[in-house]
Amino acid sequence: MAILEVYETFESEEIEPKWQAVWDEEQVYKADLTSDKPKYIAMSMFNYPSGAGIHIGHAMNYTISDVMARFKRQQGFESYHPVGWDAFGLPAENYAIKAGVSPQQSMAKIIPSYHTQYKAMGWSNDWSKEISTHLPEYYRWTQWIFAEMYKKGLAYQDSRMQWWCTKCQTVLANEQVIDGKCWRHDSADDPEVNKKEVKQWFFKITDYADELLEATYDLDWSEVVKTAQINWIGKSEGAEVSFAMAKETETRDKRQELRVFTTRPDTLFGATFMVMAPEHPLVPMITSDEQRSEIEAYTTEAAKKDEVTRQENKEKTGVFTGAYAVNPINGATIPIWVADYVLMGYGTGAIMAVPAHDERDHEFAEKFDLPVLRVVKNDTPDEECSHDEGIMMNSGEYDGMASSDAREKIVSDLTTKGLAEAKTNYKIRDWSVSRQRYWGAPIPIIHCPKDGIVLDENLPVVLPELRRFCAEW
Ligand SMILES: [Zn+2]
16 A cells, blocks of 8 residues: 555656756766676667667667666676667668768767657666767777788778669668669669679688687577577588580680589589579680570679579579580580579589489479489489488499498599599678778778778778768769
8 A cells, every 4th residue: 555655646757857867967877897896787789879769679678788787786786887879870871861961960969869868768877988889989999900800811802792873873782772773763764773893891700610610519599599600600511623614615715614612522423514603704704605695684684683582492593504514523514504593602603513412403403404313322212302311323433332432532533633622611701891881980991092002000090071961862
């Protein structure tokens, strides 16, 4: 009864602002990081501030970390509940464009209104240590990390294909391409976007792929998350094998050979055709005159699709290049196709297709009526596709061997002839850290006409504010 009475007389509109003002003034939630008490950091994700203010998701997130922070404080910990703004990035830039001001101006307006909202929620944040990622005093450290990585060869520049709008004269993120057109230029007479080679910066995370994989096994995480992580790293061991161009193709470009990565060199005798990614640089060189227009139409169409769409399980598409390669294990001449289910970014951008032992190659062979040759005998019926190990068949001198033994023997035999080498591949890619857009931490690199790429260690390198930010869209 007593409790009910207290609630009935709790005048929140009066009491809360009164005490919140006191908390603010006396900085009661300021954490002393040098204190002798045991420490606790109630770290939650930093907010991406937008013009809309906080929403119910923020109210939930930060209430959880606030409860933790307060609980630990009561237990005698020096409890630190940080607060900050993940202020750079596309959504903030888009909001500024809409509002007709620079992102600097829009942040200067938005962040104080977040202060009011956070404080009205009664969260126990330490405002004395507030950070915002768009301020030079913060991003000088982002730049410092970049500089250290650059000096160690772990940050590098490379060219990659990016969506490009000729009207904006800028690259577009995947989500800014809608039905093949730029989100800002999507009327009937606007052009379709295309892919353009753009220089970008990368962090060499692939150097750490093995370390990352090893560490994953010991993590105290759910199996589902661990499996997702392991698949994302995607380690596979196998070999890179060279296929020479067949005679008639050789005349078009005699220096070329096609290198493929395979985890199943034991199935080489079953490679009845090859498939290249549409972007493979060899495609235009080896394509025959009769096939050229069809190949060009196909590669143009493929360039409009993103990798996720290309990997989806759908009906296979592809075009014959008119070129042939020689299977190094038996000298057989096999046709070379182009198909978008093969990606340039994985392996070598070309595969040897073994339809009897690979599901996707099998679908492709069925659709285009290409030969299927079983080379590993096991419990699976001969007419079905099988990845399983077994006993070698249709494989010349390797017949009768266990497929796992044949795998090693074939690689070592081809390696002796300079036609293969054992190789480990990963699905993980280096991390692209470039922004082609304006609103982000500048990369501290000078492109000097005389000295080329020069690291600028005079940090911070400050992002200039543009006066006419929105005029040209
Ligand atoms: Zn555009």
